Amino acid sequence: MGFLVTEGVSKQYSNHRALDKVSISVRERSIYGLLGPNGAGKTSLIRIINQITAPDEGRVLLKGRALHPNDTAIIGYLPEERGLYKKMKVGEQALYLVRLKGLDSSTAKRRLKEWFERFEIQDWWNRTVEELSKGMQQKVQFIVTVIHEPELLIFDEPFSGFDPINANLLKEEIFRLRDKGATILFSTHNMASVEELCDDIALINRSKKILEGQVGDIKRKFREHMFELELGQTNGRVEEFIPADYEIVEQTPLTTGHTRIKVKNPMAEDGNALLSNVMKHTTVYAFREILPSMNDIFIQQVQGVNANNGNNLL
Amino acid sequence: MNKTLLILQREYLIRVKKKSFIIMTFLGPLLMAALMVVPIVLATMRDVGSKSVVVLDETGWFAGKFESGEQMSFIIAEQPLDSLKKEVIKGKFDFLVHIPATQLNVPSNAELYSIKQPSVSVRSYVRNVIKTEVENRKLMASGIDPEVIRQSKTTVNVLTYQLGADGELKKSYTDVQSALGFISALLIYFFIFLFGSQVMRGVIEEKTNRIIEVIVSSVKPFQLMLGKVLGIALVGLTQFLLWVILTMGIYLVLMGIFGSEIVQQPAAMSGELIQQVPEEQMDAVTKGMSEVFEVVRTINFPLILFSFAFYFLGGYLLYAALFAAIGSAVDNETDVQQFMLPVSLPLILGIVMMNFLINNTDSSLAFWLSIIPLTSPIVMMVRIPFGVPVWELTLSMAVLVGGFLFTTWIAARIYRTGILMYGKKVSWGELWKWLRY
Numbered sequence: 001m002g003f004l005v006t007e008g009v010s011k012q013y014s015n016h017r018a019l020d021k022v023s024i025s026v027r028e029r030s031i032y033g034l035l036g037p038n039g040a041g042k043t044s045l046i047r048i049i050n051q052i053t054a055p056d057e058g059r060v061l062l063k064g065r066a067l068h069p070n071d072t073a074i075i076g077y078l079p080e081e082r083g084l085y086k087k088m089k090v091g092e093q094a095l096y097l098v099r100l101k102g103l104d105s106s107t108a109k110r111r112l113k114e115w116f117e118r119f120e121i122q123d124w125w126n127r128t129v130e131e132l133s134k135g136m137q138q139k140v141q142f143i144v145t146v147i148h149e150p151e152l153l154i155f156d157e158p159f160s161g162f163d164p165i166n167a168n169l170l171k172e173e174i175f176r177l178r179d180k181g182a183t184i185l186f187s188t189h190n191m192a193s194v195e196e197l198c199d200d201i202a203l204i205n206r207s208k209k210i211l212e213g214q215v216g217d218i219k220r221k222f223r224e225h226m227f228e229l230e231l232g233q234t235n236g237r238v239e240e241f242i243p244a245d246y247e248i249v250e251q252t253p254l255t256t257g258h259t260r261i262k263v264k265n266p267m268a269e270d271g272n273a274l275l276s277n278v279m280k281h282t283t284v285y286a287f288r289e290i291l292p293s294m295n296d297i298f299i300q301q302v303q304g305v306n307a308n309n310g311n312n313l314l
Numbered sequence: 315m316n317k318t319l320l321i322l323q324r325e326y327l328i329r330v331k332k333k334s335f336i337i338m339t340f341l342g343p344l345l346m347a348a349l350m351v352v353p354i355v356l357a358t359m360r361d362v363g364s365k366s367v368v369v370l371d372e373t374g375w376f377a378g379k380f381e382s383g384e385q386m387s388f389i390i391a392e393q394p395l396d397s398l399k400k401e402v403i404k405g406k407f408d409f410l411v412h413i414p415a416t417q418l419n420v421p422s423n424a425e426l427y428s429i430k431q432p433s434v435s436v437r438s439y440v441r442n443v444i445k446t447e448v449e450n451r452k453l454m455a456s457g458i459d460p461e462v463i464r465q466s467k468t469t470v471n472v473l474t475y476q477l478g479a480d481g482e483l484k485k486s487y488t489d490v491q492s493a494l495g496f497i498s499a500l501l502i503y504f505f506i507f508l509f510g511s512q513v514m515r516g517v518i519e520e521k522t523n524r525i526i527e528v529i530v531s532s533v534k535p536f537q538l539m540l541g542k543v544l545g546i547a548l549v550g551l552t553q554f555l556l557w558v559i560l561t562m563g564i565y566l567v568l569m570g571i572f573g574s575e576i577v578q579q580p581a582a583m584s585g586e587l588i589q590q591v592p593e594e595q596m597d598a599v600t601k602g603m604s605e606v607f608e609v610v611r612t613i614n615f616p617l618i619l620f621s622f623a624f625y626f627l628g629g630y631l632l633y634a635a636l637f638a639a640i641g642s643a644v645d646n647e648t649d650v651q652q653f654m655l656p657v658s659l660p661l662i663l664g665i666v667m668m669n670f671l672i673n674n675t676d677s678s679l680a681f682w683l684s685i686i687p688l689t690s691p692i693v694m695m696v697r698i699p700f701g702v703p704v705w706e707l708t709l710s711m712a713v714l715v716g717g718f719l720f721t722t723w724i725a726a727r728i729y730r731t732g733i734l735m736y737g738k739k740v741s742w743g744e745l746w747k748w749l750r751y
Contacts, residue, residue, distance in 0.1 A: 014747050050531045052734070069534075077531040081736070083524030088328065096324055100317055100532040144528070 001064055003028035003183045004049065004152060009058035011044050018044040020207040021058065026185055026200070031178055033194045033215075034187040035294075036204035037302055042187040043080060045204070046156050049185070050077050062152065073102040076150035080157040080187075082141050084129045091116075091125035094144050101148040108147070115143045135166050142170065146177060153177060155186035159193055171197065191295035201294070205302050219291040222300070226264045226290040227271045232283035234259050241281040246274060258285055317533045321541025322548070325516065329549045339553055343560035351568050365436060368407040370398055372415040375451065379443055386436060402427055411440055418452055491699040492672045494613065498622050499695040503665055506629050506691065507658070509550040510637040514650065516542055517641030517733070526733045535730035540722075543634045547627060554626075613699065621698050624711060629691025632718035633661070639725035642732030643740045664692035675700045685710050687717025724749065 002025035011019040019041045026032040034042050047053045049060055051067055060067045062074075085093055091112065098108040116122045119139050129137060138161070146153065155174075159167050174197060178184055188194060194201060194215070201218065203211035211218065226249065234241070238251060242263055250262040268274065271289060278284055292300075329335055368391045369380060380388035391398055395412055402410045410427040424444055426432055450460040517539075520526045529538055640653040664683065671680050675697045684694040684702075690710050694702070731748040732740070 047734070052527070052530050072532050075531070077528070079524075079527035079531070081524040081527055083528075085519075085523060085525060096320070097528065097532070099320055100529065102317075102532075141528070 002026050003030075003063060004185065005061040006045065006049070007058050007061065009045065009048060009055045009060065011041075011048065011053065012056050017207050019048075019055070022204065022207075022209045023058075024202045024209065024212060026183060028183050029178060029181060030199040031174065031184045031186070031197050033198035033201040034185060034204065035189065035191075035194065035201055035298060036187075037189065040204045041207045042204055043156055046077075046154055046185075046187060049154060050075060070102075073148065074151045076101075076145045076148065076153045078141060078145040078153075078155045078158055080160065082138075084137055084140065086130040087128055089126055089128055090132065090140055093129065094140060094147075097144045098147050103148050111147050112143070115147060119143065134161065135163050138162055138166055139169075142173070146173070149182075151182060153182050153184045153186075155184070157188055158186055159188060159190050167193075189298075191293065191298055194294045203298065203301055210301060211297075215294070218297065219294070222292050222297050223289070224264065224292060225266050225268050226262060227268075227274060228260065228262050228286070228288050228290050229275075229278065229284060230254070230286035231259050231261065231278065232285060233257075234282060237281075241278045243274060243277050262290070318537045318541045318544075321533065321538055322545040325542050325545025326548050326552075329512070329546065330552060335549070335553065339556045340560065342553075342557045343564050346557070346561045347564040347568060365408040365433070366406075367409040367411060367436065367440075368398060368401070369411045369413070370395055371413050373413055375447055376413065376443070379447055380440075386439065399427060402429065405429075409436055413444065418448070418455055490613070494618065494699040495672060495696040496668065498618065498698075499664070499668060499692045502622070502626050502629055502691050502695055503661060505550055505554070505626055506633050506661060509546050509630055510633045512546050512549075513543055513634045514637040514641035515647065516546070517638050517729075518644065518647055518650075521642065521733055521736075522646060530730075530733065535733060536726045539635070539638050539726060539729050543631065543638060543722075546634065547630055550626075550630065618698055621707070622695065625691040625695055625714070628687075628711070628714040628718055632687055632691075632714065632721050633657070635718065635722040635725035639728040639732065639745075642729040643735075643745060645736060645738075649739070660686075660688035661692060664689045667693070668696055671696050681706065685713055687714045690714055 004024075004026040006022060006024050008021045008023055009019055010017070010021055022041070022045060024032075024034075024045075034045065036042050044053070048055050049067075051069065051072065062071055088096075094112050095105070095108055098112065099105060103111075113122075116125065121136065121139060124132065124136065124140075129140075132140070145155075153174075158170055158174075162170060171193070174184055174186075186197075198215050200214050201212070202209050213221070231238070231241070238248065238259065238261060242248060242261075243265075245267060246263040246265045248261060249264050250260075252260045254260055263274065265274070271287065275284065275287055364384060365386050366389070367380070367386055368389050369376065370391055370393070371377070377390060380390075382388050389407075393401075398407075398410050398412075401407055408428060408430075409432065412425040412427070414423065414425075416423075424440065426437060426440060453460050453463065520529070636657050640650060640657065643653065644650055667679075667683065671677075671683070671693060674680055680693060680697060683689045684697055684706070690713065694707070694710050698707075728745055728748050738744075
């Protein structure tokens with residue numbers, strides 16, 4: 001049983017179905033990526049988990065039981081549309097937002113001081129938000145999201161609008177929080193961050209979940225059995241080194257005198273046979289299986305579904 | 315509930331700490347006090363310095379007609395006009411009045427010369443004297459004694475009484491009651507708009523700041539709306555209370571400073587009036603003033619104050635919820651208009667109808683408008699000084715409570731959808747859909 005589970009969650013708006021029987025399961029202390037193109041329904045799902053809106057069908061379970069209004073105290077949420085009161089002082093505002101999460105005043109103050117020191121922003125305490133740059137505001141928003149030490153953290157498009165330095169800081173903090181025991185769910189269409197961060201992902205397209213699983217498993221599922229080798233002396237007889245059932249996709253001479261080749265065999269489970277064969281003829285300097293990037297899988301899946309739907313319409 | 319309190323606290327403190335609130339709080343009573351005191355101060359200032367007026371009377375009718383008083387002293391001169399003008403320029407006299415020779419049936423003109431801008435009081439006094447004298451002469455030419463005319467002038471006072479069921483007579487003072495009803499209704503109207511639109515702007519601010527989603531992930535949208543509406547209601551009450559206290563304070567202080575002048579003032583006024591106003595009218599004036607004091611004693615102030623507080627709060631709560639819903643439905647303040655007008659129309663109607671209602675406080679229209687919660691905060695306040703049956707007042711208040719509970723319920727439904735909706739031009743049909751989500 002996952003830490004956070006949605007079971008057949010559907011949400012209907014007047015003229016469009018935002019979610020269609022979406023079930024996901026997030027393991028405890030994992031980082032879970034919710035992927036999908038714009039308008040797929042990611043934010044709708046996140047809002048339901050945050051109890052901002054209610055599902056029409058299905059249910060959400062946290063730690064094995066149905067969500068309770070008081071669960072907001074153990075959830076930290078950084079929305080995609082995030083802002084602060086412009087005229088309010090930073091410290092005062094952070095204190096207010098943290099206390100809304102249910103923290104008492106003295107604990108809130110103490111922890112805020114700690115976090116402000118960690119991020120080296122103590123000097124901002126008495127400045128109004130409008131004086132801060134956008135990156136500074138994001139730091140404050142992040143602190144406010146995590147300060148009540150929630151067990152479940154939800155970030156909606158956390159990297160949108162973050163400059164590279166803050167984005168990096170955010171990544172480190174996400175890992176740190178996970179190591180401290182938090183479970184993290186975030187939505188994104190930044191595929192690079194998915195490969196770096198996520199243990200599991202779900203791909204949502206047109207209100208439906210079309211893919212879910214561990215990143216490694218998914219990559220293997222969509223492998224194209226493509227291998228890349230860097231070879232020594234070949235004397236132009238590369239074809240003779242490669243077993244007949246392998247197709248040579250690409251052959252590039254390198255400035256070092258080596259040759260890089262890409263080969264493909266839909267039947268091969270691994271490259272051992274290929275490797276032992278090649279080793280008889282020449283020196284192998286590098287070998288790896290090329291797994292598709294999450295980006296490729298994402299595009300392929302989304303476009304494939306959309307194309308199929310298009311055909312159905314015809 | 316605890317979180318609602320936290321929101322209420324923020325909404326309250328952030329507004330009370332604002333410079334504009336502090337300025338308004340002190341400016342309001344100062345303006346009120348100025349309104350009360352400035353006329354008195356002006357009246358006392360007029361006494362300063364007596365003006366000398368030289369009169370060149372070519373008709374010979376006005377000898378002894380211009381009476382020198384505290385403010386003006388008159389001298390009848392015989393010199394030619396030009397030399398008198400020179401003396402005015404030299405500063406020997408403040409004013410020169412030239413009355414050219416004329417005949418009775420010819421319209422008479424007089425000329426007034428001075429270096430400075432002539433004061434209104436001098437001009438009107440001179441005109442009055444000339445007018446009276448010429449009229450008297452015309453009457454006499456027709457063989458009528460002006461004294462007969464003067465004696466035939468009559469002042470009529472209509473004293474109004476309300477007959478109680480037991481035949482008991484109650485003096486009724488329509489003017490004072492009208493003024494009281496008018497002022498309290500107008501105040502409620504302004505308060506509802508002033509603080510109702512603050513609620514709306516607050517909601518729009520949270521939406522455009524995009525902080526709304528952060529907050530509704532911690533609290534229910536209804537709690538947020540309630541905290542905001544109640545917080546701003548407290549701001550309104552605070553401001554009103556401070557106004558009452560400060561106005562009274564300033565008034566008392568000024569009474570201490572100008573106390574003597576205020577006591578003398580009626581005397582000073584009558585000194586000036588006595589020259590023009592006939593005896594019996596003077597009586598009416600003093601009588602009128604004592605009547606005002608009597609009225610003030612007979613009016614049920616506790617009831618009016620209580621009703622004022624009640625209708626202010628009830629009306630505010632009813633409209634503030636609607637304004638919050640409007641704020642949640644739009645993206646910025648410029649889109650507000652299409653919703654604002656229909657929603658505030660009943661209030662405006664109440665104000666527009668006020669003149670009619672004051673003259674017809676017992677009409678069935680007045681009755682219905684004072685029961686319907688959208689107009690009752692204004693219309694009932696107009697009626698209360700004239701006396702309203704207890705059952706009508708109770709019914710109206712009960713309906714108002716029901717009314718704001720209902721609008722709050724409606725508003726909450728629109729609000730919780732609206733606050734998360736961006737970049738969409740919202741129509742009435744769309745709002746109807748949100749209601750049923």
